[in-house]
Amino acid sequence: MVKVLEIQRLGKVYRGKVPHRALDNINFSINKGEFVGIMGPSGSGKTTLLNLLATIDEPSYGTIFINGKNPHSFSRNEKAMFRRNELGFVFQDFNLLEMLTVEENIILPLALNGETQDTMEQKLVKVTKKLGIEKLLNKYTYEISGGQLQRTAIARAIINRPSMILADEPTGNLDSKASKDVMEALSEINRTEQTTTFMVTHDPVAASYCHRIIFIKDGKLYNEIYQGDNRQLFFQKILDLLALLGGDNHLSMPHS
Numbered sequence: 509m510v511k512v513l514e515i516q517r518l519g520k521v522y523r524g525k526v527p528h529r530a531l532d533n534i535n536f537s538i539n540k541g542e543f544v545g546i547m548g549p550s551g552s553g554k555t556t557l558l559n560l561l562a563t564i565d566e567p568s569y570g571t572i573f574i575n576g577k578n579p580h581s582f583s584r585n586e587k588a589m590f591r592r593n594e595l596g597f598v599f600q601d602f603n604l605l606e607m608l609t610v611e612e613n614i615i616l617p618l619a620l621n622g623e624t625q626d627t628m629e630q631k632l633v634k635v636t637k638k639l640g641i642e643k644l645l646n647k648y649t650y651e652i653s654g655g656q657l658q659r660t661a662i663a664r665a666i667i668n669r670p671s672m673i674l675a676d677e678p679t680g681n682l683d684s685k686a687s688k689d690v691m692e693a694l695s696e697i698n699r700t701e702q703t704t705t706f707m708v709t710h711d712p713v714a715a716s717y718c719h720r721i722i723f724i725k726d727g728k729l730y731n732e733i734y735q736g737d738n739r740q741l742f743f744q745k746i747l748d749l750l751a752l753l754g755g756d757n758h759l760s761m762p763h764s
């Protein structure tokens with residue numbers, strides 16, 4: 509198994525009048541092609557962990573290897589290149605640019621890398637077909653629905669074929685129908701492209717699409733569970749663990 513992510517003894521202490529240990533001795537790894545979710549109560553350290561993986565914040569101790577590289581040992585410019593080439597980001601509020609069309613938003617990472625018009629066109633066609641948004645290319649972001657916005661953001665995240673997608677509450681701003689569309693799109697991409705995906709979520713239905721969920725509490729690993737082949741049972745296990753954790757769970761059932 510190729511490890512795309514390896515986290516060793518990772519810790520983060522926020523310095524302040526009263527220092528706060530937001531992450532404490534975290535160890536885990538993610539294999540190529542895995543779809544892993546992270547859940548935990550508010551304040552448990554999920555965003556902190558995501559920020560460290562995204563290289564926008566520095567660990568206090570421990571190491572992170574992504575694709576065998578330790579991006580925290582890089583210079584500022586190298587980190588920016590690393591983010592652009594190795595990571596794809598999907599956010600709760602989409603982070604698309606309003607003054608650009610769907611097409612322009614999606615090809616932005618390629619344009620920044622100086623790719624040719626032909627290459628951009630080829631990659632655009634492939635990725636937008638996969639996400640079922642090929643008819644929306646000339647629309648502006650205010651002309652499309654939440655689910656379509658998130659599928660556009662996913663297209664932008666994967667067009668460079670990153671080593672890993674980091675998704676931060678990708679269904680947080682969506683109704684249940686759009687959430688289902690987005691989670692099915694992420695699953696399909698994970699399955700067909702072997703895109704390793706790491707997702708923070710509070711939503712147990714979204715989480716039930718993952719192969720594995722890691723639970724954290726007070727900055728420490730608490731438990732992890734695997735989907736197996738029964739998503740309904742996995743969903744129930746997620747609810748049970750959230751109840752144990754004292755997490756906020758939505759008591760809706762997964763869509764079949």
Ligand SMILES: Nc1ncnc2c1ncn2[C@@H]1O[C@H](COP(=O)(O)OP(=O)(O)OP(=O)(O)O)[C@@H](O)[C@H]1O
Nearest residue numbers: 522524528530548549550551552553554555556557
């Ligand atoms: N910049 C900061 N300075 C000091 N403390 C911080 C900072 N950022 C986060 N914290 C603290 O670290 C802990 C973990 O926060 P974090 O945002 O990672 O939690 P979370 O699991 O993402 O929460 P939520 O689900 O509410 O988004 C919290 O107690 C928070 O108050």
